[in-house]
Amino acid sequence: MAFFYLCRSKQKQMSNREIRVRFAPSPTGPLHIGGVRTALYNYLFAKKNGGKFILRIEDTDQTRFVSGAEEYIIEAFGWCGIRFDEGVTKGGKYGPYKQSERKAMYSEYAERLVASGHAYYAFDTAEELTTQRKNFEAEKKTFTYNAAERKHLKNSLVFSKSETQKLLQSGTPFVVRFKMPEDHVVRMHDLIRGEVIVNSNVLDDKVLFKSDGMPTYHLANVVDDHLMKISHVIRGEEWLPSLPLHVLLYEAFGWDAPQFAHLPLLLKPDGKGKLSKRDGDRLGFPVFPLQWTDPKTGETSSGYRESGYFPDAFVNMLALLGWNPGDEREVFSLEEMAEAFSIDRVGKSGSRFDPEKAKWFNHQYMQKKSNKELAAQFLPLIEKEGVMADMDYVEKVVGLVKERAHFVHELWEQSGFFFKAPASFDPKAVKKRWKQASYDQMMELKELLSGVGDFSSENTETVVKKWIEEKEYGMGAVMNAFRLLMVGALKGPHLFDIIALLGQEETLRRLEIGLFELGKKE
RNA sequence: GGUCCGUUCGUCUAGCCAGGUCAGGACGCCAGGUUUUCAUCCUGGUAACACGGGUUCAAAUCCCGUACGGACUACCA
Numbered sequence: 001m002a003f004f005y006l007c008r009s010k011q012k013q014m015s016n017r018e019i020r021v022r023f024a025p026s027p028t029g030p031l032h033i034g035g036v037r038t039a040l041y042n043y044l045f046a047k048k049n050g051g052k053f054i055l056r057i058e059d060t061d062q063t064r065f066v067s068g069a070e071e072y073i074i075e076a077f078g079w080c081g082i083r084f085d086e087g088v089t090k091g092g093k094y095g096p097y098k099q100s101e102r103k104a105m106y107s108e109y110a111e112r113l114v115a116s117g118h119a120y121y122a123f124d125t126a127e128e129l130t131t132q133r134k135n136f137e138a139e140k141k142t143f144t145y146n147a148a149e150r151k152h153l154k155n156s157l158v159f160s161k162s163e164t165q166k167l168l169q170s171g172t173p174f175v176v177r178f179k180m181p182e183d184h185v186v187r188m189h190d191l192i193r194g195e196v197i198v199n200s201n202v203l204d205d206k207v208l209f210k211s212d213g214m215p216t217y218h219l220a221n222v223v224d225d226h227l228m229k230i231s232h233v234i235r236g237e238e239w240l241p242s243l244p245l246h247v248l249l250y251e252a253f254g255w256d257a258p259q260f261a262h263l264p265l266l267l268k269p270d271g272k273g274k275l276s277k278r279d280g281d282r283l284g285f286p287v288f289p290l291q292w293t294d295p296k297t298g299e300t301s302s303g304y305r306e307s308g309y310f311p312d313a314f315v316n317m318l319a320l321l322g323w324n325p326g327d328e329r330e331v332f333s334l335e336e337m338a339e340a341f342s343i344d345r346v347g348k349s350g351s352r353f354d355p356e357k358a359k360w361f362n363h364q365y366m367q368k369k370s371n372k373e374l375a376a377q378f379l380p381l382i383e384k385e386g387v388m389a390d391m392d393y394v395e396k397v398v399g400l401v402k403e404r405a406h407f408v409h410e411l412w413e414q415s416g417f418f419f420k421a422p423a424s425f426d427p428k429a430v431k432k433r434w435k436q437a438s439y440d441q442m443m444e445l446k447e448l449l450s451g452v453g454d455f456s457s458e459n460t461e462t463v464v465k466k467w468i469e470e471k472e473y474g475m476g477a478v479m480n481a482f483r484l485l486m487v488g489a490l491k492g493p494h495l496f497d498i499i500a501l502l503g504q505e506e507t508l509r510r511l512e513i514g515l516f517e518l519g520k521k522e
Numbered sequence: 523g524g525u526c527c528g529u530u531c532g533u534c535u536a537g538c539c540a541g542g543u544c545a546g547g548a549c550g551c552c553a554g555g556u557u558u559u560c561a562u563c564c565u566g567g568u569a570a571c572a573c574g575g576g577u578u579c580a581a582a583u584c585c586c587g588u589a590c591g592g593a594c595u596a597c598c599a
Contacts, residue, residue, distance in 0.1 A: 024599090025599090026598080026599050028598085028599075058599065060598090060599080061597095061598055061599065063598085064598065064599080122597095124597095125597095126596090126597060129596090129597085140523080141523090142523070142524065142595080144524095144595085173597090175597050177597095190527095193527070193528090194539095196526075196527085198525075198526070199525090202524070202525050202526090203525085204595080206596095207596080207597050209597085210597040211597055212597075214597090216596095216597070216598085216599085217598075217599050218599095221599090236593090237527070237528090237592085237593060237594095238593055238594070238599090239593095239594090239599090240526065240527065240593070240594075241525070241526060241527090241593070241594040241595070242594080243526095244526095262527085264527090264528080264592095265592075265593075267591095267592080269533085272591085272592090273591095273592070273593090274592075274593075317534095320534065320535085320548095321534070322534090322535095324534085324535060324536075326536080327536095328536085328546090328547055328548080330534095330547090330548060330549095347534095347535080348527080348528060348529095349527090349528050349529065349591095349592090350528075350591090350592070350593095351533090351534065351535090352533065352534080353533090353534090354532095354533045354534060354549065354550085356533080356549060356550055357533075357534065357548080357549045357550080358549095359549095360548085360549055360550090361549095363562090367562095401561090403561075403562045403563080404560075404561040404562055405561090405562095414560095414561080429559085433559090474558095475558060476558055476559090477558090478558080479558030479559080480558060480559060482558085483558070483559060484559090487559085487560095489559085489560085490558090490559040490560065491559060491560040491561075492559075492560070492561090493560095493561090494557085494558090495558070495559085
């Protein structure tokens with residue numbers, strides 16, 4: 001009965017509360033694909049449930065600030081097509097959305113916790129604590145600022161009220177620490193992992209408010225999520241160990257906690273550990289959505305955008321790393337994914353990224369794109385090769401060759417011969433296909449094609465094949481030699497489609513050039 | 523070391539919560555087919571329940587243990 005009631009009340013609470021989720025990166029560098037995926041799941045969850053998706057910048061650590069990082073993050077989401085409903089640059093009624101701009105309010109919340117006995121002032125310096133840790137380590141023990149140790153340290157729990165007041169008023173640097181309750185069983189519910197239970201004795205008195213006047217992540221995150229009315233916190237698994245602290249903080253404030261979901265990590269493909277920013281390019285594929293140049297070292301890491309991935313293919317691939325729709329669909333748009341998304345179809349274990357599958361996705365998307373769109377992206381590459389091409393012509397070329405390419409940048413390799421007559425002939429192909437009879441046959445073919453009025457693919461194919469049959473030439477021998485003269489190699493689409501596009505004049509010209517270049521083989 | 527989390531083909535995964543299917547799909551790889559060539563494409567194949575106990579008529583599925591992997595263990599997020 002009690003269980004039933006619990007379920008019902010939870011249901012009710014869920015349906016009444018507006019769904020609001022946030023992605024809260026700290027601007028310490030470029031966002032890697034794991035971060036993008038976390039944001040994507042938040043976005044999908046919000047869209048699916050008709051909620052709001054918020055971008056909050058967590059810049060409470062001024063020492064780790066990296067210039068350009070915030071702009072990078074915003075640009076990356078723009079490229080991915082992930083749109084925010086509220087946040088930095090976007091605004092909203094719960095702003096400001098950058099924690100450094102909210103600085104003034106956090107101390108009040110820290111004080112509130114001290115006043116209610118849930119937190120206390122600590123005056124130990126960083127150096128003193130380091131020494132403590134070393135001493136403990138020497139005895140093979142681990143120093144923890146907890147109930148057992150705090151009574152031997154410098155804090156308002158051991159000092160008298162007046163002593164504490166004096167220290168505070170004299171401007172002695174201090175931090176505010178959470179007073180972790182003793183022997184308290186913390187029960188938490190995670191949307192992905194279910195029940196997680198931990199005893200508070202293994203937890204420590206985390207710093208909530210730093211001596212530089214800024215809150216730590218733990219305080220800022222709880223205060224802001226509450227103030228911004230966040231309903232679900234969907235974040236990386238690396239936060240799971242601090243979940244008890246966060247839950248206890250909500251309790252201490254007397255606030256309703258949001259629901260939590262801790263996402264499995266994206267793993268390094270070469271085995272060990274979670275993917276990190278430092279993996280840069282050493283893995284042989286980008287770990288960042290956009291190219292990034294470190295402002296300090298000048299070191300550049302490649303991005304998916306610059307590597308030629310389509311944003312929709314990239315996002316699609318990423319979404320399927322840890323989530324699946326429950327049916328066998330793999331290729332779908334952001335809208336379709338949002339429609340299909342649900343937290344309980346997110347897996348529990350970490351995933352390794354597969355570069356081969358990423359390429360396959362891009363190929364799939366490439367086939368779905370219109371020839372016009374691809375041609376527009378291809379045009380600059382053609383111009384780089386020194387060719388001025390007509391858009392209609394490029395579109396037709398793209399239509400013929402796109403199925404054999406994974407990326408737009410592979411298009412030139414597949415279709416260069418449509419724009420430039422072969423400058424050389426692949427020696428292997430010449431050896432294999434330019435035989436004794438080839439010269440005379442191509443001579444005849446030239447004659448034949450110069451007399452054709454309708455140069456459509458269908459018609460030239462009929463005419464040429466009929467001629468080959470009548471003369472009893474080998475189909476393979478003639479066609480390959482012909483291809484060699486048109487393309488310069490034994491590759492490319494249907495040959496009659498090629499010459500139809502090239503046109504009669506160019507076809508004859510290439511035959512002539514080829515005959516001259518390769519000559520008669522004795 | 524301590525705490526927590528995890529473990530199905532090489533990779534991404536379905537199946538697990540409500541035990542009973544030859545453990546399904548995709549990428550990759552291999553073979554065959556289509557093609558005048560290369561690629562695409564089509565067909566087929568390859569390959570997995572970490573291990574050990576227990577519960578049960580029956581376990582990938584429930585329970586316990588072991589191993590392995592991972593995260594966390596800062597006045598970083």
